[in-house]
Amino acid sequence: MAETKMNVQLLAHTQLTQEFFDVAGDEFRDILLNQLATDGQVVALSAIRTCYSANKPSEIVAKEGAKYFGSKASDGGGGTDADRLFRQIVASKHTSTLEHLTFTFAIEGVSRALLAQLTRHRAGFSFSVQSQRYVRMGSGDRSGGFDYVVPKEAKIGAAEYVFVSAMEAAQKAYDDLRKAGVPAEDARAVLPQAASTNLVMTVNLRALLDFYAKRRKGNGAQAEIADLAETLRQEVTEVEPWTAQFFEGVSASV
Structure with a gap:
């Protein structure tokens, strides 16, 4: 992790x-x-x-x-x-x-929170996303546990310690559920929005320009x-x- x-x-x-x-x-x-x-x-x-x-x-x-x-x-x-x-x-x-x-991208190391925002842009987009159901996120699994994205605002002072502690607690909860026999597809429910994921995305130029207009820097x-x-x-x-x-x-x- x-x-x-x-x-x-x-x-x-x-x-x-x-x-x-x-x-x-x-x-x-x-x-x-x-x-x-x-x-x-x-x-x-x-x-x-x-x-x-x-x-x-x-x-x-x-x-x-x-x-x-x-x-x-x-x-x-x-x-x-x-x-x-x-x-x-x-x-x-x-x-x-x-x-x-059209353009096809490999997008790696982004949060599930970003994924939720990204998939609101549906027309002209295609997504293939790493599954938390089939990719096990336990500390002892091949993944080594779930990785996570720390928002910039959570890296200020004591906030980073609080944030990382929450990630560690979520990992422990996931590991304990798996040890208790809970399937990975159900144990993933305790993973946070900060958990990182990978995806392949294809988008056409028209849709990408619209996406950029809505999600560019300085536009909220x-x-x-x-x-x-x-x-x-x-x-x-x-x-x-x-x-x-x-x-x-x-x-x-x-």
């Missing part, structure tokens, strides 16, 4: 197939595409233009990619004309077209989930830099 710290890793995100490149390469060469746009931008353009173009979805980039990715933004903003289109779509709230971009969110929101933003903007303006826009508009 020990205090844990949050760890977040991006496991996977939207990527183009070789079949796509085989088609797009006819008029818009693979090497040029890789230089001008991320995979996410290509998917976003394909989805958006499908709504307004006479071209088929599989033809959008081959026939329109050079126009959008190869010219400067016509609205005077930064980036290419594709970036201008993305800004227009977000401004007009036609963001269902951004649901085609609890510190732990606000830290998670910021970390998810960083992970996404690292692989899809063009999305940064929309996370910033969320902050500015709330």
Whole structure:
């Protein structure tokens, strides 16, 4: 049993197939595409233009990619004309077209309290969570007992001693129940909200922007989930830099 710290890793995100490149390469060469746009931008353009173009979805980039990715933004903003289109779509709230971009994260060492908050965001999210029913949390089990998250406000002065003492008491209660023959699925009832857990989460871009708007720092969110929101933003903007303006826009508009 020990205090844990949050760890977040991006496991996977939207990527183009070789079949796509085989088609797009006819008029818009693979090497040029890789230089001008991320995979996410290509998917976003394909989805958006499908709504307004006479071209088929599989033809959008081959026939329109050079126009959008190869010219400067016509609205005077930064980036290419594709970036201008993305800004227009977000401004007009036609963001269902951004649901085609997905991101899968490994999220480790977060509290069950955070999990309860996180799973309130259901549309556009998928969760696979470590089970306290099947993963035994006894001191003598493989887990070594349950780990826990200490809120920042509980680390001040005597509060930390009180908090850690409560965790130790919960562990003892769990261990004593198991020794008394209580199944793990029932003994887990005494584990606190601070008990840490691990999960895999997949979310689309539209849902993630909405999550960030509600849970970002400075918007009244609890510190732990606000830290998670910021970390998810960083992970996404690292692989899809063009999305940064929309996370910033969320902050500015709330």
